[in-house]
Amino acid sequence: MARNPTETKERLLDAFESLLDEFGTAGATLDAVAAKAGVSKGGLLYHFGSKAALIKGSLERLEHLVAEDVEAMKAAGDRLHLYYLETSAEIGTPLDQSLIAAGRLAQEHDEAKTALRKTREAWFDVLNDHLGDPALAMTIQLIGDGMYFNQNFGLSQDEALGHVKNVLARLGL
């Protein structure tokens, strides 16, 4: 198993975030993270010297994933806002997992709140540039936030996207 150090660090971050998603901050203990990643607690603490370092690592990875997502949005051209909403409802992608993990952490850690705020600002800027209409951009972002929120609590999202697209069509979108 994995002697590559950066590969082990990624595995530890994956384990941390997936425990955060499933059990919340109380479930993401160092013991549980190490076990899930298949290393000992000592092994974990070699790569991340403290729990704070683990949190920092997760938030930094989120920042990279968001930057990539912003590029993907821009590549969607005319469908940019639709791409945004479709991916807001998505579950199981690396970005989604990091984002939910950050949401869990945000209830206790200001760095996570800040990371979430920066993420939202980046998305708003792209939406607003594309639509040229701040009211519409903010409304669409709030709808995306709403879908993220519901998914966060395990609520079904199947009908939501269709309903939203229906309403957007009435607005000429």
Add this chain to the structure above:
Amino acid sequence: MARNPTETKERLLDAFESLLDEFGTAGATLDAVAAKAGVSKGGLLYHFGSKAALIKGSLERLEHLVAEDVEAMKAAGDRLHLYYLETSAEIGTPLDQSLIAAGRLAQEHDEAKTALRKTREAWFDVLNDHLGDPALAMTIQLIGDGMYFNQNFGLSQDEALGHVKNVLARLGL
């Protein structure tokens, strides 16, 4: 100070929820709740025999507040959907505090997830009855969820409501 038992229980629930809102689940320890409510840990455990009982008490109180809010929505008549959005952005009310507390708890406790789901269903039913348009009702609810989500992470909500009302006006609302 307060010899009335139900008054003390209310004060304990207030303390629990406000600690949950400010510091998350990790900050809402029995010690901290008791100190904030001005009683000893033993005193707290007389009223709520366990942490689970404290959680249950908070979720039951939420249920009552939501039932009251649904009545207030109905009383708003034509402005029902606007009333819903205005109160979604509100902070500091008892309902708001209970709702955020439930959001914190939901990351770790399924009872809280269930309570949140029931709350959303109640609101959707009222919105849908009023608008007679499920797509619109769900979209408006998602916008409300989005505002709740942002407020949850301390993000400014000042412009949001104005932008949303602007877009709703374009839809004849």
Add this chain to the structure above:
DNA sequence: GTCTATATTGCGATAGAC
């Protein structure tokens, strides 16, 4: 780079005095 102890702290909960 990964492991097994172990020190230390703080949590939820119980027992029993007042």
Add this chain to the structure above:
DNA sequence: GTCTATCGCAATATAGAC
């Protein structure tokens, strides 16, 4: 109805072997 004292346990983190 409220208190103090204390037990048992789990969490973060350190020390040092391999």
